[in-house]
């Protein structure tokens with residue numbers, strides 16, 4: 252019997268992974284969920300359509316290089332099958348003028364044990380993105396009799412799923428931070444909505460960021476779906492655009508997490524880590540002052556690294572401060588150039604999704 256799918260965390264030895272693809276990527280048109288997430292001063296506001304070919308080619312080359320590097324380190328790599336993202340989509344509840352991309356896979360696929368679940372994203376343009384992974388899911392399903400191939404309840408994403416005019420005025424950074432602190436986000440609670448990249452897996456415990464892409468109803472849904480796991484809602488008040496946990500709170504090995512110093516985990520939520528002798532250290536400063544052009548994410552993609560095992564980590568090759576910190580923390584660093592792929596949805600952790608890591612469901616916080 253072949254076991255293809257198994258992963259309980261982000262640091263046990265990685266043996267099999269999915270690396271995203273940039274081909275046919277589109278900057279999606281504004282919609283109720285996305286317009287709230289494009290920074291007000293971003294050159295991308297109001298812009299949509301296929302991404303410039305030259306940028307797609309550069310990103311594809313860096314993604315291929317990441318895949319090759321992983322293979323050289325003994326990790327099996329699979330790639331999704333992109334769709335023609337530049338086409339309109341429609342459901343009984345909404346119509347959108349285009350899709351987006353199959354980058355990054357981390358937003359869409361959540362691997363917990365022998366199950367890979369496609370998420371319940373709040374962006375309409377991402378509604379059919381899971382289809383790019385379905386050929387791989389079928390393959391794992393055929394090869395691994397224990398593999399659980401799952402789709403979370405599909406949100407309807409009607410107008411009721413969003414608070415309208417939430418950010419229509421040019422609101423200040425302070426106001427954004429206040430809303431984060433008050434856990435006041437653009438989605439409503441009419442249905443569970445979540446991105447897989449908001450879920451930090453640590454064996455028996457799931458730490459899930461409540462923010463612009465994951466709502467409270469999703470937390471409740473997780474609790475009921477995984478009764479044997481403990482679900483903790485976490486939030487990071489310093490983040491004006493709380494989207495995905497993996498440029499904020501990144502575990503390197505059992506007992507050690509790096510935390511974005513601008514988005515510190517509140518005291519109350521740190522207790523569970525401190526009580527179990529986990530160390531939370533401030534991540535190093537990013538090497539860049541700005542993200543690359545046409546990028547939705549912040550410079551903190553610097554800490555969005557991919558851990559291969561308890562002693563080895565892939566970092567972006569220009570992130571000299573982050574690499575130096577990894578070295579000091581006892582990690583061997585494999586540098587991989589990846590900034591050309593950032594605009595397509597993130598860095599090295601984002602661009603991948605776990606299929607197999609060694610190890611089981613540990614209880615790190617008994």
Ligand code: NVA
Nearest residue numbers: 494495498548549551
């Ligand atoms: N939204 C995060 C990126 C998450 C990978 C940021 O921009 O820092």
